[in-house]
Amino acid sequence: MTLTKDLGVLRTIPLFAKVDPAKLKLLAFTSERLAYVSGDELFHQGDHGDAAYIILEGEADILVDTPTGTIKVASLGKNDIIGEIAILCDVPRTATVVAHGGLEALRVSKEGFFHLVIQFPQVGIEVMSALASKLHDTTQALTEVRARVNELDEGNGDG
Amino acid sequence: MTLTKDLGVLRTIPLFAKVDPAKLKLLAFTSERLAYVSGDELFHQGDHGDAAYIILEGEADILVDTPTGTIKVASLGKNDIIGEIAILCDVPRTATVVAHGGLEALRVSKEGFFHLVIQFPQVGIEVMSALASKLHDTTQALTEVRARVNELDEGNGDG
Numbered sequence: 001m002t003l004t005k006d007l008g009v010l011r012t013i014p015l016f017a018k019v020d021p022a023k024l025k026l027l028a029f030t031s032e033r034l035a036y037v038s039g040d041e042l043f044h045q046g047d048h049g050d051a052a053y054i055i056l057e058g059e060a061d062i063l064v065d066t067p068t069g070t071i072k073v074a075s076l077g078k079n080d081i082i083g084e085i086a087i088l089c090d091v092p093r094t095a096t097v098v099a100h101g102g103l104e105a106l107r108v109s110k111e112g113f114f115h116l117v118i119q120f121p122q123v124g125i126e127v128m129s130a131l132a133s134k135l136h137d138t139t140q141a142l143t144e145v146r147a148r149v150n151e152l153d154e155g156n157g158d159g
Numbered sequence: 160m161t162l163t164k165d166l167g168v169l170r171t172i173p174l175f176a177k178v179d180p181a182k183l184k185l186l187a188f189t190s191e192r193l194a195y196v197s198g199d200e201l202f203h204q205g206d207h208g209d210a211a212y213i214i215l216e217g218e219a220d221i222l223v224d225t226p227t228g229t230i231k232v233a234s235l236g237k238n239d240i241i242g243e244i245a246i247l248c249d250v251p252r253t254a255t256v257v258a259h260g261g262l263e264a265l266r267v268s269k270e271g272f273f274h275l276v277i278q279f280p281q282v283g284i285e286v287m288s289a290l291a292s293k294l295h296d297t298t299q300a301l302t303e304v305r306a307r308v309n310e311l312d313e314g315n316g317d318g
Contacts, residue, residue, distance in 0.1 A: 064298075066306040073302070085298075088284075088291035094298055117280055117287075124283035125247075125276055131290040132247035138297045139223075139253055143232070145304045147225040152311040 006033060013054060013106070014079050015130075018122040026119065030112030036099035042082065047093040049086020051107050055079060058103035063096045075100065081130050087113060165192060168265070172213060173238050174289075177281040185278065189271030195258035201241065206252040208245020210266050214238065217262035222255045234259065240289050246272060 006028040010016055016024060033056070036042065042053055045065055055078055062074040062082075073095065076082060086093050087110040108116065117124040165187040169175055175183060192215070195201065201212055204224055214237055221233040221241075232254065235241060245252050246269040267275065276283040 064302050066302055068306050068309050071302065071305060073298070073305075084287075085291045085295050088288045089295060091295055094295055114284065117284055119280075121277045121280040121283055124280055124287065125273065128243075128276075128283065128287055128290060129247045131287060131294060132244040135290060135294045135297060136244050136248060136250055136253055138294060138301055139232070142297055142301045142304065143223050143225055143230065145301065145308060146230060147227050149304060149307055149311065150227050152308065 009033070009056060009106070015054060015081065015123060015126045019120045023120070027108070027116060030109065030115065032107045034105050034107050036103040036105070038099055038101045040099045040103070042097040042099070042105065043093050045093050045096045049083060049091070049093050049110070051109050052084040052087055052113050053082045053105045053107055055082065056104040056106055059100040060103055061098045061100045063098060064094070065096070081127065084127065084131070168192070168215060172265070174213060174240065174282060174285045178279045182279070186267070186275060189268065189274065191266045193264050193266050195262040195264070197258055197260045199258045199262070201256040201258070201264065202252050204252050204255045208242060208250070208252050208269070210268050211243040211246055211272050212241045212264040212266055214241065215263040215265055218259040219262055220257045220259045222257060223253070224255070240286065243286065243290070
């Protein structure tokens with residue numbers, strides 16, 4: 001993959017829409033474009049987190065191991081960011097990410113990510129918005145499931 | 160409250176630890192220090208979000224209305240950020256925040272917040288880390304509650 005082609009790809013990612021195209025070269029040098037086939041793991045729950053990923057093409061399943069088995073908690077697609085939690089708060093990977101069909105992703109190392117945000121604060125705002133949006137959805141889901149548990153608990157109490 | 164005193168307070172907030180103290184004046188001018196008594200609402204679920212808050216002293220309860228009643232989902236304390244989701248992803252307030260005892264908070268307007276992050280990308284990284292940490296905790300809680308629902312559903316099925 002030539003740098004020119006990489007830059008063309010980077011320009012189409014909404015996360016970098018507000019970055020001066022001339023400066024995107026920095027990212028092209030600090031990121032890596034990877035291809036996966038269906039079933040390939042981008043990373044596994046419990047792994048040390050050393051990079052974030054942006055999906056360029058395809059879909060990925062987010063799987064979480066629980067005491068009662070593995071649950072698919074989300075499905076992500078083009079332009080979504082994956083794996084930023086582990087590099088931001090130094091925790092092991094909280095989920096396993098698996099390619100659902102063919103997948104292309106941009107891998108940005110932890111150091112590259114922080115460098116990028118310091119150089120381009122607007123990218124930081126986009127990442128914050130994406131995190132806030134995920135937190136919003138997760139909090140809504142948690143509230144709904146907790147309400148469901150309350151109902152089931154009451155149901156069991158009656159039975 | 161004089162600017163000098165405000166700057167003294169801002170310097171003690173970990174979120175701003177890496178900001179050049181001389182530049183913190185900008186924040187002192189774009190933020191407001193507020194005092195609440197126990198039971199006062201900082202904001203209410205469903206409100207339009209126009210500011211984020213940092214707790215300077217005291218504790219706040221995070222309450223969410225559900226079909227089966229109001230649930231306390233979290234308790235936040237000194238140096239925690241509150242209300243950043245609504246200003247980052249343009250959604251109504253997802254929870255009600257109530258002072259639990261006397262509370263002092265720094266209110267940063269939406270515009271002030273974005274200006275701050277653009278001027279001081281390091282603050283953006285701290286906010287991202289805080290968001291990622293909350294997302295990590297919420298995702299863990301969601302996984303646990305989902306596993307509990309699966310157990311209860313099976314229990315009901317047997318009964």
